[in-house]
Amino acid sequence: MAQQIEAHTHLKVERRFYLAGTYICNQAMLAGRIDIYPEYTGTALTAILKQKPVSDREQVYSRVKSEYENRFGLTLGPAFGFDDTFAMEIRGDDARRLHLKILSQAVPYAPQWRAGFGYEFMERPDGYKGLIAAYGLHFAGQPRIMDLGLLARALKDRQIDIAAGNATDGLIPTLDLFVLEDDLHYFPPYEAVPVIRRDTLSRHPEVAKALASFAGKISDEEMQQLNYAVDGERHDVKEVAHEFLQKKGLLASPGAVSSSNQ
Numbered sequence: 711m712a713q714q715i716e717a718h719t720h721l722k723v724e725r726r727f728y729l730a731g732t733y734i735c736n737q738a739m740l741a742g743r744i745d746i747y748p749e750y751t752g753t754a755l756t757a758i759l760k761q762k763p764v765s766d767r768e769q770v771y772s773r774v775k776s777e778y779e780n781r782f783g784l785t786l787g788p789a790f791g792f793d794d795t796f797a798m799e800i801r802g803d804d805a806r807r808l809h810l811k812i813l814s815q816a817v818p819y820a821p822q823w824r825a826g827f828g829y830e831f832m833e834r835p836d837g838y839k840g841l842i843a844a845y846g847l848h849f850a851g852q853p854r855i856m857d858l859g860l861l862a863r864a865l866k867d868r869q870i871d872i873a874a875g876n877a878t879d880g881l882i883p884t885l886d887l888f889v890l891e892d893d894l895h896y897f898p899p900y901e902a903v904p905v906i907r908r909d910t911l912s913r914h915p916e917v918a919k920a921l922a923s924f925a926g927k928i929s930d931e932e933m934q935q936l937n938y939a940v941d942g943e944r945h946d947v948k949e950v951a952h953e954f955l956q957k958k959g960l961l962a963s964p965g966a967v968s969s970s971n972q
Contacts, residue, residue, distance in 0.1 A: 711746065712725055713948075714960060715917055715920045717955070717960075718919070719914070719916045721917070726738075726744060729747070731830060732749065732753050732754070732757050732758065733758075736782075739905065746904055746907070747904070748790075748903070749903060749904075750901065750903075751771050751774050751900060751903060752836060752898035752900040753834075753836075753900060754774045756835045756836040756898065757834050759773075759774065762835075764898055765895045766899075767793070770898055770899055771789065771901060771903070784907055784908060785905075785911070786903045786904065786906070787903060787904035788903070788922055789902065789903050790902040790903065790928045791902075791924075791927055792901075792930045793900055794877055794900045794902055795892070796831065796836075796837075796874050796876065796897050797875045798816075798874060798890045798892070799875045799879075799890070800887070800890060801865060801871070801888065804888075805890075806888075810890060813845055814845065814893050815890075816872070817846055820847050820848055821849065821850060823850055823870075824849065824850055824851065824853075824869075825871070825872050826855075826856050826864055826869070826872070827854075827874045828858045836897060836898060837874075838853065844894055845894060849872070854869075858875070858876075861875055862879060863881070866887070875887075875889075878930060878933040878934045879941075880934050880935065880936070880937030881937075881938065883938075902928070906918075924960070936951075936954060
C-alpha cells in the first residue's frame with residue numbers, strides 16, 4: 711500500500727511496523743497515530759465490533775464498513791482479493807494416511823493430537839472456544855500457545871499434531887502441510903481490506919484512487935507465493951512487494967523505489 715500510494719501521489723509514506731495485531735492497530739487509528747493499515751473483515755467483525763461470525767462475505771464487508779464509519783470515523787477501501795481465513799493444519803502424511811479432508815472427519819482422532827495455537831486465536835471470539843464447541847473437538851491436553859511464526863515448523867517437526875495457521879501461509883505447501891476444510895463454515899470470511907481514516911481521505915482523496923487499483927488484484931495463491939518469498943526464501947519484503955506491483959502493472963513507472971522512500 712505504501713509503495714502504491716507513493717507511486718501514484720506526491721505523498722511520502724511513513725511505515726510503522728510491529729504493531730502487534732488488530733487491537734493495537736485499531737487503537738493507533740483512533741488516536742490518530744496512523745492513517746491506514748490492512749485488516750481482515752472477519753477479524754474486524756468479531757474482534758473489534760464483537761459481533762457473531764457471519765458466513766456471507768458481502769454482508770460482512772458491508773456491516774464492518776458501516777459500523778466503522780458510524781462508530782469510529784474510519785472506512786474500508788475495496789478488498790484486495792484474498793481471504794486469509796484461519797487454516798486448521800495437519801501434516802500431509804497424516805491427512806493421506808487417515809484419509810482426512812474436512813475438519814469433521816478429524817474429530818475422532820483429535821483426542822490423540824497435541825494442538826498448537828497462537829495467543830490471539832485462543833482469546834478471540836471467532837477462535838478456539840467457538841471452534842471446539844462447533845465441532846465437538848477434544849485434544850490431548852491443553853493447546854500449546856505459540857508464536858504464529860513457529861507453528862508450521864513445530865507441526866512439521868511433530869512437536870504438535872494440529873495448528874491454527876493462516877490460509878495464505880507460504881510454508882503450507884513447502885512443509886507438506888494439509889489444511890482441513892472448515893466444512894461447518896465456522897470461520898467468517900477474512901477478506902483483506904485497507905482501513906483508512908475518513909479525515910485522511912478528506913485531506914488526500916488521491917489515496918483512495920491509488921488504493922482502488924488494488925481491488926481484486928491479489929488471489930489466495932498469489933498471497934501464499936508472496937509470503938513464501940519472504941518467509942521461505944528470505945527475500946526482502948520491500949523488493950517482493952515492488953516486484954509484485956510491477957508484475958501486475960500497478961506502478962506508475964518502472965524502476966526500483968528509492969531507498970529514502972522505503
